[in-house]
Amino acid sequence: MTNIVHIARREAVLSVTLALLYLAGWAATAYLVPPGLNLAGWPLWFVLSCLFNPLLFVLLCILMVRRGFRPVELGDHHEP
Numbered sequence: 001m002t003n004i005v006h007i008a009r010r011e012a013v014l015s016v017t018l019a020l021l022y023l024a025g026w027a028a029t030a031y032l033v034p035p036g037l038n039l040a041g042w043p044l045w046f047v048l049s050c051l052f053n054p055l056l057f058v059l060l061c062i063l064m065v066r067r068g069f070r071p072v073e074l075g076d077h078h079e080p
Contacts, residue, residue: 004072014068022057029053 029048037044 004074007070007072011069014064018057018060018064022053025049025053025057 026049029052030045033045033048035043035045039047
């Protein structure tokens with residue numbers, strides 16, 4: 001039997017790491033992009049931090065769940 005605590009800890013670390021990367025990516029694109037740059041009439045910082053980053057991280061979440069998470073058995077299937 002697999003150690004369920006080890007699997008849960010690994011998945012939690014992956015999730016928190018991805019969340020921290022999202023926060024760092026949002027902050028970098030929101031505060032490090034010069035305010036005068038535009039893309040299709042929208043400020044580039046807004047396009048990157050509020051449109052591009054969420055789409056990128058939704059795709060990364062899907063990839064993380066498909067590749068990094070494992071199904072685990074939570075209960076016994078023994079019938080009395």
